[in-house]
Each structure stands twice: as structure tokens, then as C-alpha cells.
Amino acid sequence: MKNLEIAALFNEIADLLEIKGESTFRVNAYRRAARSLENLAEDVEAVADRGELDQIPGVGKSLAEKISEYLRTGKIGYHQELLRELPHGITTLMRVPGLGPKTALLLYEHLGITTLDQLEQAAREGRLRGLPRMGKKTEENILRGIEQVRRQSTRLPLGAVLPVAEELVAALREARGVGEVSVAGSLRRMRDTIGDIDVLVTASRPEHAMEVFTTHPLVAQVLSRGTTRSSVVLRNGMQADLRVVERSSFGAALQYFTGSKDHNVKLRERAVRMGLKVNEYGVFRAEDDRRVAGRTEEEVYAAVKLPWIPPELREDQGEIEAAERGKLPRLVTREDIRGDLHMHTKWSDGQATAEEMAHAARQLGYEYICITDHSQSLKFAGGVSIDDLRDHIRQVRRLSERLDGITVLIGSEVDILADGTLDYPDEVLRELDVVIASVHSRFRMDTQAMTDRILRAMRNRYVTMIGHPTGRLLGQRDPYSVDVERLVAGARETGTILELNAQPDRLDLKDAHVRLAKEHGVQVAIGTDAHSPAELRFMEFGVGTARRGWLEPQDVVNTLPLKKLLARLRQKRGG
């Protein structure tokens, strides 16, 4: 999969063009195409083979040609040309917050700086302050910025950020004079990773809200503090922004700062065509600047003749067109979820008993759960022997009889062995309600072998679903090399469900793949893979990702009531 490699090259070309002072529109064209490639569910090579590169949003004739060139030669000539004018390292300077293309060029031309190390040294020696528009303060900011880049250059998983954001939101809700409070940005869109936290409030005393925010115990450093916006760095290294907006503009500001950028650009272009102007203060008539909307998001969308669009869809992936035609999906919600089919207990590497998990699930309002401990070969995770599994089956059946208000099913998360066979024989699998087949070993196979391996497991009639189908661990491990399109096609053929694993560092399948599954009529099961009662709450992250993949309740098997679920689970076995 060369999607990310090409996206990175386009981003570097954009940086280089920006440093050269090229038209921002041209620069943005490269950035937009890069984002498109990052979000593409498909292998760009497959798109190229079909001759459909120019169908990718933001990719026209010129960029399609550059993509083909890269696929052919592993290089982009234009990129090489730019690198003959400017050194590669100069773009890394732009990763320092507050340091943009103009400053990068200045540093290079005057001091020959092309690396963070050189920049740090120059700043420490006080050599920056002699340059135009550079003072002592800028020097200090650059040093702090370098530290920030080194400490944490990547985005954090949604699951690590949401609790922190909720703490900030709670503190602001309690602050005197604060009215509305909402997170915005990628957090509100439930992206799998988050770059920074955006919070919006209305406040009768803005300075007090700013005080509460900038002095919160989670704050490590205040970057800026104004009357309408303040920025801080939190203890976890992440940046957080608070904006105070007028009540009459709250909806417009929320829409604006929720993004995504591409969604907003398209929305504003639509507004312009309708003789309107959309900004963070409201929707205005172009002719006389009269405000026609702004208090709520619904109002803003209505002003451009669209229904309200759920934040999870706002990625310019066809949602505006769907809204226009009244074809927005009725997205699945947490309340639609009736049970959780993937969790572990003390029988393998979990922390609680089956009964404790069942009680916790009942608290969440579930009708059913399924206990799915690891299979025998997964020794380090306490894999269950066949004899023990038979005992567990009896115990869970008794437990389910005994408990009121919830049904406990028994299953297993069975290893897919290197050759695609399973870690228990069929006569054991057939006694289980749910068989989740997962890859936990031999990650480094090539695409063909890995895909064949999983497809073989799918062809087993007792395999209900494939667990965490791509094996990624956000920020820790890349997905194993697998052809998701072939997996989806295989799932479709065999009637196998694909899991959307809701562990915050997995979220696997990811949003784009979830959508691909839906488009091919493949159903998904959202499972938490919980290893403790508390982790059952990870369902929220899974639902967020499902919504980003446009899933409706009927696309998710664990929205089914128990009877229908059992029928669905038996379907593949042929009754």
C-alpha cells in the first residue's frame, strides 16, 4: 500500500512550494490530495490499475500523473527537482509550532539551518535574535517548540484524549457565567486519533472562563491567553484551545471549529453560490451582510438548505451530496447496541469473572454478552485448553440460566494459525455460540499469504467473524499486510461478519474499511474486546468509528434482539 508514502511526498512538495512562496492555492491542492490519499480505503495502486486516479477527490490530471510516476518508478521527478533548489531538512523546521515557511526560509538563508539540532544550537547561542522580526521571545518560543516536537510528534488515540477533554469540559461547566460548553474538532468527529482538543463555550464573563481553563491542574504551559481564545499545552503533551463565543454565534462557531476543513470548504462554497457567507459568527447575506443564522448548527445547515449533518460524517466523503438528496444514513447509536460479543475473563487474560462481566453488562442495559477467551495456542494470554473450554461452556450455560435480565453466550477468540487453520478442531467450535477468528502471531507475512490465511479461516463454517481484521495498534504497530478488499469480498461470499474492535488503540476495522464493508453488504459486529468490566465502556469508541463508516443499525449485528441474533449466528452454519 503506497497511499501514505505518496501522501507524505505530496505534503513535502506542499511545504517546499510554500517556502518558495508559490500560490497558496497550489500548495493547498497538494495538501488536499495528500489528505484524500490518507483517507482512501483502497490501495491507490488498484485505483491506478482501473485508470481512475482522477476520481480521487482533489486529484486532477497533474497529480494523477505524479501518482502514476511514483507507482512506476518509486520517485516523483518534480519532488526531486524541488529538492535541488531547497534542502530536504528545511521542511522539518516547519514542524516546530509557530515556525512557518517564511521563518524556515529565513533561517536557511541567513544561518544555513536545516535541522532541528542546528536550530536548537543557534537559538541557545542567541544567534536568532539578530534576524529580522526575531527577538528574545521568539527564540524562547522556538526552543520550547523544539522540545514539544521531540516530546510528542504524533496524535494520541481517541480513547486517551476523550477522558482528558471530559475533565476540562466538566471544569468549565462549573465555572460561573458559563453557558454552553462543547468540544469541537476531530474529537467531536470521533476520529481514531486526535491532534489537539478544541473546546467552545459561551460565557457572560469570558475572562473568568479563560482563568478556569488556563489554571486547570491538567495544564502544563499557557501558550496564549486572549479574551476570545486561549491555548495551552496539557500535561500529556497535547495542545488544547478554548474559545469563548457569543451565544448568537454558538452554532456557527461549533460548526466551524468541528470541521473537517474539507467539509467546511465545501459548505462555504455552497453558501457562496447561494449568495451567502458562512464564517464562525454566523451565516450572512452577501448583499447586505445581514445575519440569517448562527445560534445553532441546525440553523446554519438549514440556511444553506441542508439537514443537520452528524459530526462523524463531516469529512467531505459524500455527506453534503447525500444530505442534499435527503439520503443521509440513520447512523447507529450507542442506544441501538443490545450486547457485546467479544470479551475476556480470568479464564484467559481478563481481570474479572464471567459473572462480573455479565453484571457490568446488565448495568449498561445489554440483553446479551458473549464470553470469548483466548484459544489454546495463545500461551502468553492464558489460552484455554479444550478440556477447560468444555468446562467453561457448562459453567456459562448455568450462569445464563441463573441470571435475570441478561443472556450470557459462550464463544472463543480462536487463533488463526499460520496456515489459516484454526486453533480448535471443528467438533469443539460447533459447541460455541460465537467463534471470533483472529491473527495473533506471525504478523510479518506478505499480503498474499496473510490474506489467503484469513480467507481460509473465513471458509470454516463455524467461524462467525474475523476479529480485529487488520491487527493495527495505533501508535505502536502498523496493520499487518492484508488486502482488505479481498477480505471484504470473502466475508460477503462466506457470510462471515467482520469485527469492529472497539479497543481505543485498535479501532479495527477503521472507519474507511467499515464503510467499504457496508458498501459490499458485509455486516459488522462492534465488540469491545474488554479485559475488565470498565472496558465494556469502550463500546462508545466503536460506535463512533461505525458512525464514521456510515453504519446504520441494520449493518451492525449486535443491534439485533437476542432471538434474531442467534438466528444470524446460525446462518452461516447452514441451520
Next chain:
DNA sequence: GCCGTTTTCGGCCCGACTGTTTTCAGTCG
């Protein structure tokens, strides 16, 4: 460089904040 209910040229978002300046450039979102 892309894109099209203003279609093959001429748009493409724009306001807030900082640090330096003495009226604004650079950066960010």
C-alpha cells in the same frame, strides 16, 4: 493544482493572536 447550478477561466475562508513593529507580517486553525 483543482474544479464546475457563476463551467474550461477565475475563483479558491478569513479572523485571532503573537511578537515585533510603530502599522503589520507570520502563523494557526
